[in-house]
Amino acid sequence: MAHEFLVKDIAFQAGLSIATVDRVLNGRPGVRKQTELRIHAAIRELEKQQAGIEVQGRKFGIDIIMEAPDRFTDTVRDAFESESLTFLPTIFRSRFHFAETMRPQEIVQLLDRVRLRGTDGVVLKAPDVPEISAAVARLEQSGIPVVTLVTDLPNAPRTAYAGADNRAAGETAAYLIGERFSGEPAIVLATLSSSRFRGEEEREIGFRRTLRNRYPSIGIVEISEGFGRDEATGALTAEALSNHPGINAVYSIGGGNRAVLAAFAAADRTCAIYVAHDLDAGNLDLLRAGKIHFVLHHDLKADVRTVFRAIISRRGALAAPGGARLSAVEVITPYNIPLSLR
Structure with missing residues (x-):
C-alpha cells in the first residue's frame, strides 16, 4: 500500500x-x-x-474584477481586506480591477489577460452576456476557478456563486411596499443600474411578480442604464417623475439613491416609502436621516468567506464546496443597524 x-x-x-x-x-x-x-x-x-x-500558510493571489459604482467597490475592497485576516495563516493577496462602467469586450480582454498571466482565482461581478460567459469558460478550462459575486452568470461554468437570493430580495421589497399602501393605488419607481446584470434582473422579476400577484393596484415605472452613477440616475429619475405624476414610492435596485432623492426634492414630490439595497456608507447616512425607509442587506463579508473557501477548495483543500449557500436577506431599519456598522 x-x-x-x-x-x-x-x-x-x-x-x-x-x-x-x-x-x-x-x-x-x-x-x-x-x-x-x-x-x-x-x-x-x-x-x-x-x-x-x-x-495552511499558502499564499493565494486572486483577481477581483467588478463593474460597479465606487461606493460599492469601496465596500467590497474593505470586505476582502478584512476577511482575509480571518483565514490566517493562509494568505490571500487581492488584486482589484474596478470600474464604474466597462464594455463587455473590455471585461473579456481583462479576463483573458488575467488567464494568460496566471492567478489562483477570479472573483467576478459582470454583465450576463455570452462573450463574458465564454471568457469564464476559458478560465475554468485553464484550471482557474471563477466565483461570481453579488450577480451570477448561471450559463457560465463558474466554480461558485457568492451572494444573496436576489429574487427573494425583490419579493421582500414588493411586500414592504405593498403592505405600506394596503390595497390603495400607487406607482413605484424601480431603478436598475443596468438590465445586463442578472442579479438586478432577478430582483426586478421577484418584485414584479409579487406586486402582480398580491398587490395588483400598484403600478411600476422602470428606469435603467444609469449604472448607479448619480448624474445619469438623477436625470433618468427626473424624466420619469415628469412623465408619471403618480410616482410616490421607490424600489432602488441599482443604487444612486442621493440622486433619486434629489430629483424628488427638485420636483417637489413626496416619496411615501423608499426601499434600497446595500449598507454602504451613503445608504447608512440616508437611513439614519430617514430619507430611505428600509435597506435590504446581506452580509457581504459572508460572501467573501464563501469566495475564499471556494478558491481554497479548488486549490487543494479537504473537500469540494457543497451546494450553493445564498446569503440571507435582512430588512434593516434605523433601529436594527448591525453593531459593526454603528
Whole structure:
C-alpha cells in the first residue's frame, strides 16, 4: 500500500499496535478484515490532515474584477481586506480591477489577460452576456476557478456563486411596499443600474411578480442604464417623475439613491416609502436621516468567506464546496443597524 506516513503514525491514528499495522502494510496474513479497514481509514484520515496542513500558510493571489459604482467597490475592497485576516495563516493577496462602467469586450480582454498571466482565482461581478460567459469558460478550462459575486452568470461554468437570493430580495421589497399602501393605488419607481446584470434582473422579476400577484393596484415605472452613477440616475429619475405624476414610492435596485432623492426634492414630490439595497456608507447616512425607509442587506463579508473557501477548495483543500449557500436577506431599519456598522 503506497503511503508517505510512518508506521507509528498510522498505528496511532488507527488505535492499533505497530506490529499489526506493519503486518497489513506488508501484506502478511493473520489480520481480520475489519482491522485492515481501520488501517485503510486511518491512512485516508492522515492524507486529509496532510492536505489541510499544505493549504495552511499558502499564499493565494486572486483577481477581483467588478463593474460597479465606487461606493460599492469601496465596500467590497474593505470586505476582502478584512476577511482575509480571518483565514490566517493562509494568505490571500487581492488584486482589484474596478470600474464604474466597462464594455463587455473590455471585461473579456481583462479576463483573458488575467488567464494568460496566471492567478489562483477570479472573483467576478459582470454583465450576463455570452462573450463574458465564454471568457469564464476559458478560465475554468485553464484550471482557474471563477466565483461570481453579488450577480451570477448561471450559463457560465463558474466554480461558485457568492451572494444573496436576489429574487427573494425583490419579493421582500414588493411586500414592504405593498403592505405600506394596503390595497390603495400607487406607482413605484424601480431603478436598475443596468438590465445586463442578472442579479438586478432577478430582483426586478421577484418584485414584479409579487406586486402582480398580491398587490395588483400598484403600478411600476422602470428606469435603467444609469449604472448607479448619480448624474445619469438623477436625470433618468427626473424624466420619469415628469412623465408619471403618480410616482410616490421607490424600489432602488441599482443604487444612486442621493440622486433619486434629489430629483424628488427638485420636483417637489413626496416619496411615501423608499426601499434600497446595500449598507454602504451613503445608504447608512440616508437611513439614519430617514430619507430611505428600509435597506435590504446581506452580509457581504459572508460572501467573501464563501469566495475564499471556494478558491481554497479548488486549490487543494479537504473537500469540494457543497451546494450553493445564498446569503440571507435582512430588512434593516434605523433601529436594527448591525453593531459593526454603528
